Amino acid sequence: MKTKKLVTIALLTSIAIVLSILESFIPTGIPGVKLGLANAITMIVIYLYSEKEASLVLLLRIFLVGLIYSGILSISFFLSFAGGLLSLIVMILIYRIKKDSLYFMSIMGSIFHAVGQIAIAYIYIKDQSIIYYLPFMLMLSIPCGIITASITSIVLRSLKREILKPKRLSISILLGVFVVSLIISIIFMSYKKRSDEGTIASITYENNLITEIPLSNPEKYKQYSSDLIETKDNGDSYLFIYKVYNKDEKDYFTLTLEVKDEKIRIKDETCKKHICSRRGYINSKYESIICLPNSFVISLNDMKLSEIDLIM
Numbered sequence: 001m002k003t004k005k006l007v008t009i010a011l012l013t014s015i016a017i018v019l020s021i022l023e024s025f026i027p028t029g030i031p032g033v034k035l036g037l038a039n040a041i042t043m044i045v046i047y048l049y050s051e052k053e054a055s056l057v058l059l060l061r062i063f064l065v066g067l068i069y070s071g072i073l074s075i076s077f078f079l080s081f082a083g084g085l086l087s088l089i090v091m092i093l094i095y096r097i098k099k100d101s102l103y104f105m106s107i108m109g110s111i112f113h114a115v116g117q118i119a120i121a122y123i124y125i126k127d128q129s130i131i132y133y134l135p136f137m138l139m140l141s142i143p144c145g146i147i148t149a150s151i152t153s154i155v156l157r158s159l160k161r162e163i164l165k166p167k168r169l170s171i172s173i174l175l176g177v178f179v180v181s182l183i184i185s186i187i188f189m190s191y192k193k194r195s196d197e198g199t200i201a202s203i204t205y206e207n208n209l210i211t212e213i214p215l216s217n218p219e220k221y222k223q224y225s226s227d228l229i230e231t232k233d234n235g236d237s238y239l240f241i242y243k244v245y246n247k248d249e250k251d252y253f254t255l256t257l258e259v260k261d262e263k264i265r266i267k268d269e270t271c272k273k274h275i276c277s278r279r280g281y282i283n284s285k286y287e288s289i290i291c292l293p294n295s296f297v298i299s300l301n302d303m304k305l306s307e308i309d310l311i312m
Contacts, residue, residue: 009053016041016061035144040151042088043106047156051092058088075124075292079163080119086116103152107145114141121292130290201264204297218259219309236260250291255296264298
C-alpha cells in the first residue's frame with residue numbers, strides 16, 4: 001500500500017472513529033440506535049479505493065471504538081460488529097451490481113445494520129420483545145441512510161467524483177420498505193391502544209423472570225428472585241430497586257424502576273453510561289426497555305390483576 005494511500009485511509013479511519021463516538025450522543029428515539037454517520041466513511045472508501053480497503057476501515061473502526069470506548073467484549077461491540085459486517089456485505093453486493101446506486105446502497109446498508117443488531121440482541125437477551133423494535137428501526141433506517149448518502153455524495157463531489165443519484169427502481173423499493181414498515185407500525189400501535197387496560201410489567205434479568213408489576217396497582221407486585229432488594233412507596237410513585245451485574249463494567253450496580261401514573265421507566269442506574277434511564281416512560285402493551293449490559297428487560301404484557309398475589 002502506497003504511503004499516500006495509507007495516510008489517507010488512516011485519516012478516514014480516525015474520522016470514522018470520532019463520528020462513531022459522537023453520534024452515540026445524538027438521540028434517535030430508539031435506545032442504542034445511531035444515525036450511522038460513520039458509515040459514510042465506509043462508502044467513501046468503497047468509491048475512492050475498493051471493497052478491501054472499506055472492509056479494513058470498518059473493522060478498524062469497530063475494534064478501536066470497542067477498545068477505547070465501549071469495551072472490546074461488550075454487548076455494544078458485538079452489536080456494532082454484527083450490524084456493521086452485515087451492512088458492509090449488503091453494500092458491497094449492491095456496489096458490484098450497480099456502482100451508481102449510492103442512495104440505495106446507503107439505505108439498504110442502514111436497514112441491514114439494524115437487522116444485524118436486532119439478531120444479536122435477540123440471541124443475547126432471548127426475549128422476543130426486542131423484535132418489536134424492528135419495524136420502527138426499519139423506518140428510521142431510511143432517513144438515516146439518506147443523510148449518510150448525502151454526506152457521502154458531497155464529499156465525493158468535492159473530490160471531483162461523479163454525483164450519484166437514486167434511480168427509479170431504488171426509490172420504488174425504498175418506498176415499499178417504508179410503507180410496509182409504516183403499516184406494521186400503525187397496526188402494532190393500534191393493537192396496543194386497544195389493549196392497554198390491565199397492563200403488567202414483566203421484569204427479566206439474565207433471561208429469568210424476576211418480578212411482575214401491575215402498572216395500575218404496583219404494590220401488588222409478584223417477586224420471583226432476590227435480585228429485587230428494596231421497594232419504596234413515594235406517594236405519587238412506586239420504586240423498585242434491583243442489584244444487577246453489568247457485563248461491560250464488570251461490577252454490580254443498583255438499578256431503580258419507577259412506576260407512576262400507570263407508566264414505568266428506569267429512573268436511575270449507577271453504571272457509567274446511563275443509557276437505560278434515557279429511555280423514559282413506557283405504558284403501552286408490548287413496549288419494552290432493554291438494558292443489554294445489565295441483561296435487564298422490562299416488557300409490558302397483558303395479564304389479569306387477579307392473577308397477581310399481594311407481596312407483603
